[in-house]
Each structure stands twice: as C-alpha cells, then as structure tokens.
Amino acid sequence: MSRRWFATFVCVVLSATLLALVPTGAGARPQSIVRNVLVPGESGAVPPDAHSVDQIPLYDGLASKFDHVTASDLTTYFKDEKLNDTSGTPESTPRSGLRIFRDAYDVPHVFGATRSDTEFGAGWVTAEDRGLLIETLRGPARLAALDAPGLDAFSLAQSLRTFDSSPATEQFLANQAKVLEDSGPDGRQVLADVDAYVAGINAFYTAHHNPAKQWTRNDVLASSALIGAVFGRGGGTEAANSELLARFRATFGTAQGTAMFRDLREQQDPEAPTTLTRRFDYEPVPTGPTPGSPVVDAGSLQAVSALTPKQHMSNALLVKAGRSATGKPLAVMGPQVGYYYPEILMELDLHGGGLDARGASFPGTSLYVELGRGKNYAWSATSAESDNIDQFLDQLCNPDGSTPTRTSDHYLFKGRCVAMTTFDAGVLHGAGGQPDQEVVYRQTMHGPVSGTVTVNGKPYAITTQRSTRGREPASAIGFELLNENKAHGPSSFQRIANKIEYTFNWFYVDDEHVSYFSSGRLPIRAPGTDPSLPTLGTGQWEWRGFLDQDAHPHGSDPDLGLFLNWNNKQAPGWGAADDNWGFGPVQHVQLFAPFNRRSRLEDVASVMNKAATQDDRAVLVWPIIARVLATGPAPDARTRATAQLITSWLQRGASRLDRNSDGKVDDPGAAALDAAWPRLWDAALRPVLGPLLDAIPHTGVGGYLSKDLRALLGEHVAGPYSRAYCGTGDLGACRAALWNAMKQAGDALAAQQGPDPNAWRAPAGRTTFVPGLLPNTIQAVNRPTFQQVVAFDD
Numbered sequence: 001m002s003r004r005w006f007a008t009f010v011c012v013v014l015s016a017t018l019l020a021l022v023p024t025g026a027g028a029r030p031q032s033i034v035r036n037v038l039v040p041g042e043s044g045a046v047p048p049d050a051h052s053v054d055q056i057p058l059y060d061g062l063a064s065k066f067d068h069v070t071a072s073d074l075t076t077y078f079k080d081e082k083l084n085d086t087s088g089t090p091e092s093t094p095r096s097g098l099r100i101f102r103d104a105y106d107v108p109h110v111f112g113a114t115r116s117d118t119e120f121g122a123g124w125v126t127a128e129d130r131g132l133l134i135e136t137l138r139g140p141a142r143l144a145a146l147d148a149p150g151l152d153a154f155s156l157a158q159s160l161r162t163f164d165s166s167p168a169t170e171q172f173l174a175n176q177a178k179v180l181e182d183s184g185p186d187g188r189q190v191l192a193d194v195d196a197y198v199a200g201i202n203a204f205y206t207a208h209h210n211p212a213k214q215w216t217r218n219d220v221l222a223s224s225a226l227i228g229a230v231f232g233r234g235g236g237t238e239a240a241n242s243e244l245l246a247r248f249r250a251t252f253g254t255a256q257g258t259a260m261f262r263d264l265r266e267q268q269d270p271e272a273p274t275t276l277t278r279r280f281d282y283e284p285v286p287t288g289p290t291p292g293s294p295v296v297d298a299g300s301l302q303a304v305s306a307l308t309p310k311q312h313m314s315n316a317l318l319v320k321a322g323r324s325a326t327g328k329p330l331a332v333m334g335p336q337v338g339y340y341y342p343e344i345l346m347e348l349d350l351h352g353g354g355l356d357a358r359g360a361s362f363p364g365t366s367l368y369v370e371l372g373r374g375k376n377y378a379w380s381a382t383s384a385e386s387d388n389i390d391q392f393l394d395q396l397c398n399p400d401g402s403t404p405t406r407t408s409d410h411y412l413f414k415g416r417c418v419a420m421t422t423f424d425a426g427v428l429h430g431a432g433g434q435p436d437q438e439v440v441y442r443q444t445m446h447g448p449v450s451g452t453v454t455v456n457g458k459p460y461a462i463t464t465q466r467s468t469r470g471r472e473p474a475s476a477i478g479f480e481l482l483n484e485n486k487a488h489g490p491s492s493f494q495r496i497a498n499k500i501e502y503t504f505n506w507f508y509v510d511d512e513h514v515s516y517f518s519s520g521r522l523p524i525r526a527p528g529t530d531p532s533l534p535t536l537g538t539g540q541w542e543w544r545g546f547l548d549q550d551a552h553p554h555g556s557d558p559d560l561g562l563f564l565n566w567n568n569k570q571a572p573g574w575g576a577a578d579d580n581w582g583f584g585p586v587q588h589v590q591l592f593a594p595f596n597r598r599s600r601l602e603d604v605a606s607v608m609n610k611a612a613t614q615d616d617r618a619v620l621v622w623p624i625i626a627r628v629l630a631t632g633p634a635p636d637a638r639t640r641a642t643a644q645l646i647t648s649w650l651q652r653g654a655s656r657l658d659r660n661s662d663g664k665v666d667d668p669g670a671a672a673l674d675a676a677w678p679r680l681w682d683a684a685l686r687p688v689l690g691p692l693l694d695a696i697p698h699t700g701v702g703g704y705l706s707k708d709l710r711a712l713l714g715e716h717v718a719g720p721y722s723r724a725y726c727g728t729g730d731l732g733a734c735r736a737a738l739w740n741a742m743k744q745a746g747d748a749l750a751a752q753q754g755p756d757p758n759a760w761r762a763p764a765g766r767t768t769f770v771p772g773l774l775p776n777t778i779q780a781v782n783r784p785t786f787q788q789v790v791a792f793d794d
Contacts, residue, residue, distance in 0.1 A: 032511075032793040034373065035078030036334075036347075038360070038786045040769055040776065042106040044130055044342025051106035052341065053776050055079065059785075060778040064659055067610035071602045074789055081788065083358050083375065084351060085109045094203055095120060107347045115353020116196040122350055122367050123200025123215075129346050130363035131204070135212050137226065137364060138219055139163025139428070145173060145225030145472070147464055148425055149441050149450040150303075153230060158771065161434070165426040172470070173218040173225075179471045190476045194220050197367035221473055223364030228472040232502020232520070234577035236389035238293075238534040239301060239453055239462050241265075241578055244695055245533070246298035251692065259722035260689075264696055265532055266703060267576050270719040271585035275505065275516060275563055276571040280553045282522070283387060283531040283575025292541035293530035294393070300454040301462075302406065314382035314784060315566040316507045317592055317604050318514040323561030325598040330791050331509040332604045333380040334784030335360075335371070341769040345786050350483065357483040360786050368479040375485050377510040378790045379493070383567050386503040386520045387577035388467040392446040392537035393453065393460040406452040406459045411444050414539035420444055420461075446537050463537065467521040467546065468501050475500045478519075490515035490556035498549040505565055511792035515556040516563050518570045522547045532578045564592045566611075581696065584703025586620045588782075601791045610653070612783035618654035618673055621702045622646055624709045625680060625738060628726075631713075632735045635743050641757045642746035645672040658764035658779060671762040675749050679741035681705055684726035684734065709734070 039059040043051035062069065062077040088103035097113030098121045108125040112118030126134065140153035142165050156163070180187035194217055201215045248257035266272070268285050316333035324330050337344050346366060349358035359372010371380050394411035396404040399419075404410075410417045425439040442449040446463040453460050468475075478500035487493040490508065494517045497506040503520035523543040525531060535541050553570040555563075566589040569576070576583035591611035596603050626647055634640035649669020656665050665671070681701045686693050708725045711717045712734055727734025749760045766777035 032791065033075070034081040034083075034788075034790075035074060036081045036786065036788040037078050038343060038345065038347055039339070039778070040341055040343060040774060042129065042343070042347055044133065046773060048341070048774055053774065054105060056776055056778060062605075062609055063613060063779045063781050063783075064657060065606075065609055066613065066653065066655060066657065067606045069602050069606040069609050071600070074602055074605060078787075078789060079105055081358060081373070083349060083356065083373070084111075085349065086111070093121065093124065094207065098124075100125065107349065109349040110351065112352030112355075115193070115355065118350055118352035118355050119193045119196035119367055120200035120203070122348060123197040123202075124204045125200075125348055126197075126346065126363050126366045127201045127204035127210075130342060131210065133342060133344075134201075134219075134223070134364045136160065137223065139165070141219075141222035141226040141364070142169055142173065143425065143428075143439065144229040145222050145469075146423070146425055147229060147448050147466060147469055148439055149448050149464075151428070151439070153226060156428070159431050161431045162429045163426055163439075164429070166424050168423060169425050170218055173221045176221050176225075176470060176473050177217060179474045180476070183474065183477060186477045186480060187474075190473070190480055191217070193367050193480070220365060220367070223362070224476065225472040227362060227365065228468040228475065228502050229466065231383070232468065232475075232504055233388055233466060234385035234503050234520075235387040235531075235579055236391060236464055236466070237579040238391040238532065239296060239393075239451070242294075242296040242533045243298055243301050243453070244692075246295050247692060247695065249295070250298055251690070256723070263721040263723075264700065264704065265576070265581060266584040266700055267532060268573070268719075269584045269703070269707075270572070271703075271707065271717070272569040272576075272583045273585075273587045273589050274569045274571050274574070275565045275589075276553055276555050277558070277560070278553075278555060278571060279573040280551065280571040281573040282547070282551070283525075283577075284573075285575075286530050290528055290530040290533070292526055292528040292536050293533035294455045294536065295533065296393075296453045296455050296460075297457065301451060302453070303451040314380075315589070315592075315608070316380060316382055316505070316563065317608055318507055318509060318516075318563040319595070319599050319604055320514050320557045320561045321512060322557075323595075323597070323599060324791075325596075325600045325603075326791065328511055328791055328793060329509050329514045330599060330601050330604050330789075331378065331380075331507065331514065332601075332608045332787070332789050333382075333507055334787035335381065336782065336784045337786070339767050339769050339778070339785065340771075341774045343785070347786075355483045356485055365476075368476065368483045370479050373788075373790075374482065374487070376792065376794075377485075377487055377493070377508060378788065378792075379482060379487070379497075379506060379508050380788070381504040381506050382565050384503040384505045384518050384520060384570065385567065385577050385580055386518065386522055386570075387531060387575070388503055388520050388522055389577075390465050390523065390525075390531075390543075391450075391534045392444075392463045392465055393455065393534045394444045394446060394449075394463055394537035396452075396459045396461055404459055408459065409442065411461060412538055413445060418445075420449065423448070444537065462534065465543075467523055467543075471501070471521075475502055489513060493517070494554050494556075495549065498552065505570065507563060507565070509790050509792065511794050513557055514563055516554060516565075518553040518574075520547075520552070522552075531575060562595060564589050566592070580699075582699035582703070584700045585706045586616070586702035588616055590620055591616055601789055605789055608783070610655075612781040613655045613657050613779075615654045615656055615670065615673065617677055617702060618646060618650045618669070621705055622650060622673065624706055624713075627713055628709050628731070628735050628738055629742070631731060632739070635739055638746045638750065638755075638757065639739060639743040642672045642676070642749070643742050645669040645757055645760070646676070649673070656762075656764065656780065663764055663766070664761035665764045668758055668760045671749060671753070671760040672745065672757070674762045676742055676745035679744050680738060683737040683741040684708065687737070688723075688725050688728060 088101040091100040097117040110121035140156040144153040314335040319330040345360040357369040359369035396408040497517040501521040508515040
C-alpha cells in the first residue's frame with residue numbers, strides 16, 4: 001500500500017496557484033524564472049516523510065524578511081516551478097503511454113502519449129498523494145452539492161462521519177453531466193477527461209489494494225460541487241438580516257433604524273478600496289419601496305441554518321509592464337487556504353493530448369490545473385464573494401383553505417397552493433457515539449427549506465436558491481481551456497474566465513499584459529426587491545436572468561499600473577453580498593503600499609511580505625483614534641504611555657513578528673493594542689447600539705470607527721453615516737470614552753504583566769498544522785499558503 005494512500009483528511013478549501021518569474025536588476029535583460037512554495041509540502045504521507053515538511057523552511061524563512069525581500073530571496077524561499085520536468089525519479093505506471101516523474105520536492109510531472117493517458121495519470125497521482133482525503137470528502141461533497149440544510153461539509157469532513165447517499169442524491173449528481181453534454185465539444189471533452197481521470201484513481205486503488213469503492217463520474221461531480229457550494233459563493237443570510245433590521249426599527253424607529261442598518265451593512269460604501277477604478281453597478285441600495293422584500297417579524301426566525309462557511313483569505317498583487325523596472329509585467333499572487341496537513345491543495349504538472357499546465361488543484365477535481373501556469377501565462381484567483389445566493393420567503397398555505405401553520409407543507413406560487421417535495425438524501429452515520437441521521441428535508445421550487453419565519457404574523461418557509469446548484473461542472477470548461485493554453489491575451493482570458501461560474505476574482509499575467517475578471521453566475525434581481533433582504537417567493541419577484549460578461553468587473557493594464565486585491569470590493573458600484581458586512585473604508589488591501597514608481601519583482605514580494613505580518617488595526621485605524629485622543633489630555637501617565645506604545649509600534653511598521661522565537665510579539669505596542677481594541681470599539685459604539693452591537697458581524701468595526709471618528713473630527717468623509725455614534729456626536733464625550741478604554745487596557749496589562757509598559761508583550765504563538773499530524777510549526781503570518789511570483793520574459 002503506497003505511503004501516500006495514508007494521507008489523512010483535512011478541512012477543505014478551494015485551491016489556487018500561480019507562478020513566479022523574476023527579473024534581474026533594473027537595466028538588465030529580464031529573465032523568466034518560475035518559482036512557488038506550497039506549505040507544508042507535497043506529500044501527504046502518514047507518518048510524515050521528508051516531502052511532508054520540506055517547503056516549511058522556504059515559507060517560514062521569508063516571513064522575517066518583512067519588507068526587505070531581495071532578488072536572491074526569491075530563489076531561496078521559492079522553489080523552481082518549471083514545466084516539462086523529466087529530471088526527477090520515474091514512477092512505475094500501468095500504461096505504456098504514461099510517464100510520471102517525481103522531482104526533488106515530490107511534485108508529480110505527468111506525460112501522456114494521449115489525452116486519456118494524461119488524465120489517467122492525473123487520477124493516479126491524485127489517489128497516490130491525497131487518497132484518504134478524497135475518500136473523506138466523498139460524503140460531505142454530496143451534502144454540499146445538495147445544500148442540505150443544517151449540515152456543514154467542513155465539519156463533517158473533520159469529524160470523519162460517513163454518508164451513504166440515496167439513489168435520489170446520485171441521480172441529482174448524474175443529472176449535472178447534462179450541463180456538459182449540452183455545452184458542445186468542450187463540455188463533452190470534459191466528460192471524457194473525467195472518465196479517464198476516474199479510471200486512473202481506480203487503477204491506483206486496485207494496484208494498491210485499496211478497499212474503497214470505485215470512483216465514478218458522480219464523485220468528481222460532487223467534488224466540483226463542493227467548490228461551488230463552499231468556496232465560490234456569496235450571500236444567503238437575508239432572513240437574518242431582515243430580522244436584524246426589524247430590531248433596529250423597533251429600537252430606533254422605522255426611518256432611523258433603517259438608516260443605521262444601512263450604515264453598518266456597508267453595501268455600497270464609496271470609501272471602500274476597490275481593485276478597479278472603473279465603475280460596475282450591481283446591487284444598488286434601494287431608494288424606493290421594496291414590496292418584493294418584506295421585513296420579517298422580530299424574533300420569528302426558527303431553525304434557520306446557514307450554508308457551510310466560506311473561506312476567503314487570498315491576495316494578488318500585479319504590476320503592469322509600464323510600471324515595472326524591467327518593462328515586463330509582475331505578479332505575486334496565491335490563495336491563503338489555511339494551514340493543514342496534508343495540504344488541501346496538490347501540485348501537479350500535466351502534459352499530453354493538448355494539455356500543458358502546471359499548478360495546484362483541489363483533489364477530486366484535479367483532472368486540470370485549476371490555478372497555475374500555462375506555457376506563456378499564469379493565472380490565479382482570490383475570493384470574490386459576489387452575491388449568487390438568495391433566500392426566498394415562500395408563503396405557506398393549506399390546499400383546503402384553512403389557516404396555515406409553520407408545519408404546513410404547501411406554499412403559494414403564482415396564485416396556486418403548491419405541494420412541497422421531500423428529498424431523502426441518505427444516511428449520515430454517527431461517529432464518537434453520535435447516532436445515525438436520516439438526511440431528509442423539504443424543498444420548494446426555490447430550493448431546500450432551511451427554516452420558517454413570520455411576516456405580519458403570517459408563516460413563511462425560508463428557502464435557499466444558489467445560482468450554481470446543480471450545474472457546478474459547467475465551470476470545468478474554463479479550467480479545460482486554460483490548461484489547453486487557449487488564453488492568448490487579456491480578451492481571450494476574460495472570455496475563458498467568464499465560463500467559470502463560481503464567484504472568484506481571476507488574475508492573469510503574460511509577458512506583455514496583466515488582466516482581471518470577476519466571475520460568477522450572478523442573478524439579475526427583480527425591481528422592487530432589496531438584495532440585503534429575502535425575496536418573496538410568490539412568483540412575481542423571480543430572478544430575471546444573469547449578468548453577461550461585459551457587466552462583470554474586468555480590466556487590463558490599469559492606468560495606475562496596479563491590480564491589488566485582498567478579497568476587497570471589486571469596483572465602484574459593486575454591491576457587497578448580503579452576508580458581507582465588511583466592505584467599508586478599512587480593508588487589508590490598503591496594507592499593500594508603498595509601491596516604487598518602477599517596481600522589481602522583489603519589491604512586489606516585499607510589499608506582500610510586510611503586509612503578511614502587519615496589524616491592520618494599527619496601520620489603518622489607530623492613527624484616527626490617536627487624532628481623537630490628541631484633542632485632550634490622557635487621564636494619567638500610564639494611559640498616555642499605553643497609547644504611545646501603539647504609536648511608536650506603528651512608526652516601526654506594526655509588525656507582529658516574533659524574531660527571537662520567545663513566543664511573544666517583539667514590540668510592546670502589540671500588547672497595548674490587543675488589550676485596547678475591543679474596549680475601544682465597544683466604547684465608541686455600544687452607548688448608541690446597545691445589545692444590537694452583539695448582533696451585527698464584527699468584520700466591519702474598523703471601518704465603523706474610521707468613518708465615524710473622521711466625521712467627528714470634521715475631516716472629509718465620503719458617504720457619511722446617518723448619525724454620529726461615538727459620544728453621540730460630542731467630541732469631548734467620545735474622547736473621554738476612548739481614553740477610558742485605553743486606561744482600562746493599561747490597567748489590565750499592568751495587573752497581568754507588571755507596571756512597566758515597555759515590558760508588556762502579546763503572545764505571538766506559532767501556527768500549527770491542522771489536525772495535528774505534524775509537530776512542525778511556523779511563524780504566524782497572513783499570506784497565501786500556495787504562492788507564486790511571476791515575471792515572464794517571453
């Protein structure tokens with residue numbers, strides 16, 4: 001049995017890759033090089049082997065360089081990512097037309113005499129490197145594809161609970177193949193590739209006596225659904241938003257409560273940093289009545305369950321040729337998918353039958369490189385979170401005309417009382433003493449029923465409609481074309497990226513251009529609805545189609561010379577999905593500065609690496625807080641010193657590095673801000689919001705402080721809030737509240753760590769790899785876990 005077969009399970013996240021090519025110095029002829037890093041390593045062996053951890057020194061070593069990354073560091077801390085590498089160790093294969101070579105980092109290089117041979121090899125190495133992982137995900141992937149209410153695919157994968165799917169579930173998956181069959185030659189080629197890929201997985205299982213059931217098309221279709229249902233989505237919390245709006249209105253009155261809800265939702269904040277400067281309008285804040293989106297009764301939600309939590313921590317920095325010191329475009333980009341062992345992404349190099357690409361893929365869908373490089377270009381992605389999921393309110397009814405209750409199994413649609421259907425998905429087996437669970441739920445024409453609510457006392461079922469449900473395989477065509485090197489510049493790249501229906505930001509770089517496209521099968525909503533709130537499911541307010549390619553945020557070779565993205569807002573006018581309360585004036589992406597007028601690749605890597613350990617609260621919000629504090633004296637010397645620690649730390653870069661490996665952040669300013677931060681935003685916001693502060697997502701609190709305090713200071717604010725929050729608009733009262741928060745922080749630190757502020761330290765900790773199979777740790781950073789640097793010469 002292969003050592004890689006023992007690769008254990010991990011949580012799942014969408015993968016992404018790119019590559020790295022480094023120019024020499026300014027004035028010298030640039031030279032293409034390709035380098036990447038995949039932490040902790042390619043191997044998923046249990047017990048771990050040398051290739052399980054051999055990329056940790058590369059990844060971890062770069063962190064302490066902060067903003068001083070050199071050209072030699074790029075070759076030291078990123079490994080070579082060449083195409084067509086046959087210099088490694090050959091691997092025995094069952095096909096005469098298939099050759100596989102393992103390089104010094106155990107990356108498989110697959111060469112097929114035919115396309116079928118190549119895809120067979122992709123399946124073979126997937127089973128070899130991630131066998132137990134893909135087995136662990138077979139059940140959760142099916143439940144994610146169904147949007148089965150109340151079940152979190154991530155948690156199920158970690159719990160090792162198995163799922164026996166029903167014939168209805170298998171038919172639901174099998175029906176998705178028709179999406180590809182109806183897509184013409186490209187779609188039919190994807191199905192042929194799937195079949196060869198599945199054959200490779202099964203051949204490896206047979207050769208190594210793996211007792212798992214043989215793979216089928218449905219397993220690949222389910223795995224692709226896991227990507228769409230978990231990673232390539234946005235929205236789906238409208239009912240909870242609606243109830244929160246009802247609470248705001250009950251507390252502050254209809255007009256003021258609605259305005260405050262809009263303040264904090266930040267759906268269209270004009271100060272939100274954007275990747276593009278060109279405007280793309282989507283999901284504006286309604287200015288008139290919205291009869292298609294009623295406000296639910298406060299306290300009436302029952303049994304509502306959200307979908308599996310999204311993952312979104314990727315970033316991309318691209319520099320166009322005209323702003324590069326070498327005259328060639330530059331890119332540093334990749335996904336941050338969390339720290340797991342075995343690594344959730346797998347790297348592979350595919351050649352033969354028209355395929356020529358290397359990069360990373362999500363195991364189970366790794367018949368193609370999903371993010372990586374072709375012969376003359378590279379591509380990558382970050383989470384876009386655009387709104388492709390809506391919750392509908394289907395009004396309950398009884399066929400006999402009697403008064404409906406929350407348990408009624410009929411709903412009104414186009415004037416008729418329609419029966420719900422019942423879907424029996426299968427049996428989720430218990431683990432650790434848990435009982436088996438029959439996964440059975442009701443559905444309407446809008447999707448699975450996840451709960452109930454009342455509107456003006458009338459009962460409604462809450463249903464979830466996801467635009468990619470039942471058609472996730474369609475996105476494979478985009479990956480197919482990228483692996484076939486069908487992108488020949490920005491225009492063709494954008495056409496291909498538009499075929500990917502998941503909601504991602506896609507980035508492209510070749511030797512002349514950089515390009516960007518934000519993808520997704522994004523619904524056009526009916527007039528009279530509010531995208532922040534649920535939609536009435538009576539038939540009058542259905543989706544009106546989907547955005548065409550030109551309506552998606554896109555651009556190439558930007559005027560300012562940079563594409564910067566850290567899961568931030570795509571473009572002016574582009575609305576934040578209903579589950580995103582963080583598209584305000586403070587975003588991680590603002591840490592990507594400054595850029596040289598003529599940047600080298602190492603300069604771009606330096607910007608990324610500095611931001612990876614910076615505290616954005618210190619860099620982006622503290623200066624505004626400090627300006628408010630400066631309008632009056634501190635209450636005492638220690639409180640003044642506590643504030644000064646943060647200011648001094650900021651002046652030194654606000655890094656959270658632990659360079660002496662003592663388990664603590666080097667600078668005492670980190671301890672001061674950690675202690676002060678929750679007290680500061682509580683002091684500024686709770687006097688007005690009260691318990692509602694605990695009900696709103698806290699992802700936007702930095703932006704709330706920034707906008708509210710700048711307005712209070714009389715500074716320019718675009719899109720000011722409907723009212724003042726800190727000190728209810730009185731600068732003196734706000735300042736006093738913030739100084740009191742600082743005093744509490746200083747007093748707490750003195751009690752815990754002694755009276756000398758310079759001796760205070762925040763724990764830095766070390767990042768461990770989930771679920772604990774590796775003893776290795778790394779410095780805590782916020783940086784892509786598969787990252788490439790890119791600079792093509794030709």
